[in-house]
Amino acid sequence: MKFFIDTANLEQIREAQDLGILDGVTTNPSLMAKEGVSGKQAIQQHYKTICDIVDGDISAEVLSTTYEEMIKEGEELAALHSNIVVKIPMIKDGVKALKYFSDRGIKTNCTLIFSAGQALLAAKAGATYVSPFLGRLDDISTDGLNLIDEIRSIYDNYLYETEILAASIRNPMHIINCAKIGADVITSPLSSILSLLKHPLTDLGLAQFVADAKKMG
Ligand code: E4P
Numbered sequence: 001m002k003f004f005i006d007t008a009n010l011e012q013i014r015e016a017q018d019l020g021i022l023d024g025v026t027t028n029p030s031l032m033a034k035e036g037v038s039g040k041q042a043i044q045q046h047y048k049t050i051c052d053i054v055d056g057d058i059s060a061e062v063l064s065t066t067y068e069e070m071i072k073e074g075e076e077l078a079a080l081h082s083n084i085v086v087k088i089p090m091i092k093d094g095v096k097a098l099k100y101f102s103d104r105g106i107k108t109n110c111t112l113i114f115s116a117g118q119a120l121l122a123a124k125a126g127a128t129y130v131s132p133f134l135g136r137l138d139d140i141s142t143d144g145l146n147l148i149d150e151i152r153s154i155y156d157n158y159l160y161e162t163e164i165l166a167a168s169i170r171n172p173m174h175i176i177n178c179a180k181i182g183a184d185v186i187t188s189p190l191s192s193i194l195s196l197l198k199h200p201l202t203d204l205g206l207a208q209f210v211a212d213a214k215k216m217g
Pocket of ligand 1: 027028167
């Protein structure tokens, strides 16, 4: 399973990259705004900087919502770096845009997926990645992991190559359960990735080993 980090924060991206387990980055307009990135030039420079830090797929989301504008914006984003994946919302014009980019060999990530039907359409349109938002479904008392499971079954039935990129991860159990189900990728805040490495018995055991090592001279 591939690990992406879901942030536009350069410090956190560098920290995850330093761990040696990072395969890519996802961003969205809210994450970019949180970092104070605004204006076309600054946005493009920010994506280029992320591409310099991480050698993997970097999702850059279009800000427009009409077919023509998404094509123009997506082509500009894709031209920034060969690792840019154009992130497109699951709307009618978005499905058309996914097909446009897929026909031209430009990678896409279809975002804001909340149903199996949406994931099926995105795969039919040739999306490289589909992003089901499991945390946001959990937030409204709907089982987000069940959606990941449904999409896995559908894609396996027809051997769709679209990768399931489990998004809106809220905790380490989301990551573990996505791995059990067979999501191809998870995109997560740094905190949930780091939580995977924690166990009190590891800390206790290491403290004992360090103490005993001192006795060995
Ligand atoms: C995915 O691509 C989105 O950027 C992200 O995972 C959304 O997560 P949130 O629900 O925590 O905002």
